[in-house]
Amino acid sequence: MAYEHSILFHEARHHAELLETRVRERTAELQRTYEDLEKSRREQLEMKDQFLGHVSHELRAPLAAAHLFVRNLLDGVSGPLTSEQAADMDVVLKNVDQLRGMIGDLLEATRSDSAALQIAPHEVDVTPLITDAVSFFQLRADTIELTHDVPRDLPGVYADPQRVRQILNNLIDNALKFTPPGGRVSVRARQVEPERAFVRVEVADTGRGVSQEGKQLVFERMYQDRPTDDRPRGGLGLGLFICRLLVERHGGQIWVESEPGRGSTFFFTLPVMRTNTAGAQHRDE
Amino acid sequence: LSKKRILIVDDDPDMRRGLGARLKVNGYETAFAVDGVSAVTMALKEKPDLILLDLGLPGGNGFAVMESLQNLAPLVGVPVIVISAHEPATHEEKASRAGAQAYFQKPVDIDRLLSAIASTIEGGPPA
Numbered sequence: 018m019a020y021e022h023s024i025l026f027h028e029a030r031h032h033a034e035l036l037e038t039r040v041r042e043r044t045a046e047l048q049r050t051y052e053d054l055e056k057s058r059r060e061q062l063e064m065k066d067q068f069l070g071h072v073s074h075e076l077r078a079p080l081a082a083a084h085l086f087v088r089n090l091l092d093g094v095s096g097p098l099t100s101e102q103a104a105d106m107d108v109v110l111k112n113v114d115q116l117r118g119m120i121g122d123l124l125e126a127t128r129s130d131s132a133a134l135q136i137a138p139h140e141v142d143v144t145p146l147i148t149d150a151v152s153f154f155q156l157r158a159d160t161i162e163l164t165h166d167v168p169r170d171l172p173g174v175y176a177d178p179q180r181v182r183q184i185l186n187n188l189i190d191n192a193l194k195f196t197p198p199g200g201r202v203s204v205r206a207r208q209v210e211p212e213r214a215f216v217r218v219e220v221a222d223t224g225r226g227v228s229q230e231g232k233q234l235v236f237e238r239m240y241q242d243r244p245t246d247d248r249p250r251g252g253l254g255l256g257l258f259i260c261r262l263l264v265e266r267h268g269g270q271i272w273v274e275s276e277p278g279r280g281s282t283f284f285f286t287l288p289v290m291r292t293n294t295a296g297a298q299h300r301d302e
Numbered sequence: 303l304s305k306k307r308i309l310i311v312d313d314d315p316d317m318r319r320g321l322g323a324r325l326k327v328n329g330y331e332t333a334f335a336v337d338g339v340s341a342v343t344m345a346l347k348e349k350p351d352l353i354l355l356d357l358g359l360p361g362g363n364g365f366a367v368m369e370s371l372q373n374l375a376p377l378v379g380v381p382v383i384v385i386s387a388h389e390p391a392t393h394e395e396k397a398s399r400a401g402a403q404a405y406f407q408k409p410v411d412i413d414r415l416l417s418a419i420a421s422t423i424e425g426g427p428p429a
Binding site: 070073074075077078081082083084085086088089092095124135 | 314389391392409
């Protein structure tokens, strides 16, 4: 009896060991499969980013020459233009610029490596960024009245000025695109709650407004509100998506308020720069 | 007062012509190179006050050109401004480490480029 038990016990132990070995082997196998998949996923992302970088480079090169020659013509490098010729060249330039913006957006919205949507924040005064953007767009606003209103005591924000410029350009460009001739676009900035720790910038237009559905979706990738015939020729639907990602990277928020037919106001916030950093450091020491 | 001389290195003939015409009107003398090798030989021959350098070049890219420039005693201190279609996010820092004074992505904002050229070349904008 004892002998039988002993055999059974040994057999059981043998099976248990076999099972353990098998589990270990399968686990290792699964781990290897997982690592292989992970490696191939990373390689695919890397290849995609390389491809995107290559495409962007190849698209930009001919655009660069076109842009340069149009600017040369407009600035009289090859002799003076008639006012009609200059107006025509302005149209070419506007379209080349649009194409340039689209290439940039396409790359930023699709690439997945660390170079995507980087920000380099430091203390920035948003006032000159707003006045520069407004003066730039005033040149092309035609019959739309474009104004700005920024208080003198606006505090500095902790942001990347290039990116803030990008956000402003996007919102103002959109506002002008969707506002009929004779309409108004205004850019305002205010220090706001909570704890007056944010600067809120708003871009308001008197265009046709954003639909109820659009208010939820307008910051999503590739969404275009009301893709109907009255929509101006309008890009890839990536601009506001990129704006949202950029604002969020800064720790701010972006949203839209709108009444159909009565215009829209796009808002975004940026955190105010702490002014007592030096004091805080002293306390820490 | 002699005119400042700028060497334009770009394999795209349109870019060379467009930039050359613009710089000439703005009072600079220009010289041209089409690839990495001729960039270095032209720089030695022309002794430019500034080099506008594309990165993607046949026969040695812009980084190799900058390395050569730094190793050649006659060219030490000649400032380089990079003009490239590559993304600044992936190439600007590397260009700066290689010695570039500024980085402009194509298509370039010509006004900003001209003011960067003027402030890089000692003595500001040409008369």
